[in-house]
Amino acid sequence: MSNVPALVVEGLGHRFGARRVLKDVSFSIAPGDFTVLLGLNGAGKTTLFSLATRLYAQAEGTIRIFGMDIREQMLECLRQMGIVFQQPTLDLDLSVEQNLFYHCALHGLAHREAARRMAAEIDRVGLTDQRQEKARRLSGGQRRRVEIARALLHQPRLLLLDEPTVGLDIASRQFMLDHVRRLCREQGLAALWATHLIDEVGEGARVVVLHKGEVLADGAAAQLLGEMRAPSMRAVFETLVQEREAA
Amino acid sequence: MANREWLRFLNQRGRFFSALVRPLVWLAIFAAGFHFVLGVSIIPPYETYVPYAVYIAPGLIAMILMFNGMLSSLSMVYDREMGSIRILMVSPLPRWFLLAAKLYGSPEVSGHECAFHLQPRFASRHHL
Numbered sequence: 555m556s557n558v559p560a561l562v563v564e565g566l567g568h569r570f571g572a573r574r575v576l577k578d579v580s581f582s583i584a585p586g587d588f589t590v591l592l593g594l595n596g597a598g599k600t601t602l603f604s605l606a607t608r609l610y611a612q613a614e615g616t617i618r619i620f621g622m623d624i625r626e627q628m629l630e631c632l633r634q635m636g637i638v639f640q641q642p643t644l645d646l647d648l649s650v651e652q653n654l655f656y657h658c659a660l661h662g663l664a665h666r667e668a669a670r671r672m673a674a675e676i677d678r679v680g681l682t683d684q685r686q687e688k689a690r691r692l693s694g695g696q697r698r699r700v701e702i703a704r705a706l707l708h709q710p711r712l713l714l715l716d717e718p719t720v721g722l723d724i725a726s727r728q729f730m731l732d733h734v735r736r737l738c739r740e741q742g743l744a745a746l747w748a749t750h751l752i753d754e755v756g757e758g759a760r761v762v763v764l765h766k767g768e769v770l771a772d773g774a775a776a777q778l779l780g781e782m783r784a785p786s787m788r789a790v791f792e793t794l795v796q797e798r799e800a801a
Numbered sequence: 802m803a804n805r806e807w808l809r810f811l812n813q814r815g816r817f818f819s820a821l822v823r824p825l826v827w828l829a830i831f832a833a834g835f836h837f838v839l840g841v842s843i844i845p846p847y848e849t850y851v852p853y854a855v856y857i858a859p860g861l862i863a864m865i866l867m868f869n870g871m872l873s874s875l876s877m878v879y880d881r882e883m884g885s886i887r888i889l890m891v892s893p894l895p896r897w898f899l900l901a902a903k904l905y906g907s908p909e910v911s912g913h914e915c916a917f918h919l920q921p922r923f924a925s926r927h928h929l
Contacts, residue, residue: 633893641884660892
């Protein structure tokens with residue numbers, strides 16, 4: 555496995571007009587890490603993802619994907635990333651297969667290779683029987699599975715997931731968590747999972763706690779629990795936020 | 802991206818049928834109905850009367866292009882609102898290429914639709 559960090563964020567800042575939404579955010583993710591970006595609504599998680607994917611142009615700080623500056627080598631960086639957005643992005647007028655072929659075409663995959671990868675990814679998320687269904691007819695959980703399959707078609711080395719379990723039931727949420735963790739373990743995929751749900755922070759995960767645009771903590775979940783002598787991640791999070799609010 | 806425009810054109814039943822029906826109403830009903838009533842008298846360089854159906858052909862093409870262009874622009878807005886445009890924006894393709902491909906898709910569909918509706922006109926001109 556390469557030693558180059560999958561994602562390095564240094565001194566990242568962003569404003570919407572006069573309102574600062576990210577301030578001096580710094581953290582890194584190694585290949586094979588499953589990292590949870592934990593923060594309340596409005597913490598800046600989606601803004602950070604938008605900057606990392608160049609949906610927004612960054613003005614402050616640097617973002618490097620496998621050592622490449624995203625401002626200078628944007629296309630190559632995007633090639634290394636798979637993204638699952640908070641908002642569903644499937645074309646509802648197309649079938650599952652058509653949506654996936656479209657994504658493969660955008661990433662320059664030949665039709666035969668695209669068909670092979672698509673069959674494998676659809677099978678992995680358990681939607682082989684629904685491949686001809688229009689995306690409109692799928693449930694929320696099924697659409698999310700298709701989005702995860704789509705994000706992996708071009709074999710990215712870094713997976714960004716922005717609140718991917720929003721609106722899903724417990725079983726679907728657990729499926730997605732287990733699936734992504736398995737990918738990190740077995741394929742060395744680096745994953746950054748943004749969420750406001752503390753129970754999605756598993757034992758082996760790294761956690762970056764983001765609050766009102768600032769990083770409050772960055773480390774392994776077990777390490778944070780030990781350092782703060784807290785019984786749970788919820789207690790860690792609440793303590794960090796209270797200390798920050800009091801400062 | 803052009804393929805996606807085609808798929809959406811064909812899969813959106815309402816859009817597909819209105820795109821077919823709109824020009825066919827002019828051709829099949831108005832043009833056929835006015836065929837023996839309205840026509841353009843002989844004007845050089847034409848050597849025969851210009852039937853009404855031939856007369857409206859350029860306007861028909863303009864109407865097809867206008868409506869398809871409008872619907873394509875609306876679909877771009879719809880993509881932005883629904884979020885599916887993000888998939889384009891985070892693909893490893895230059896932004897200018899994405900725009901050019903998006904702008905190419907609609908005229909390609911429109912061109913084929915014009916060719917489809919003009920075919921009866923070409924056929925009938927041979928028989929005139």
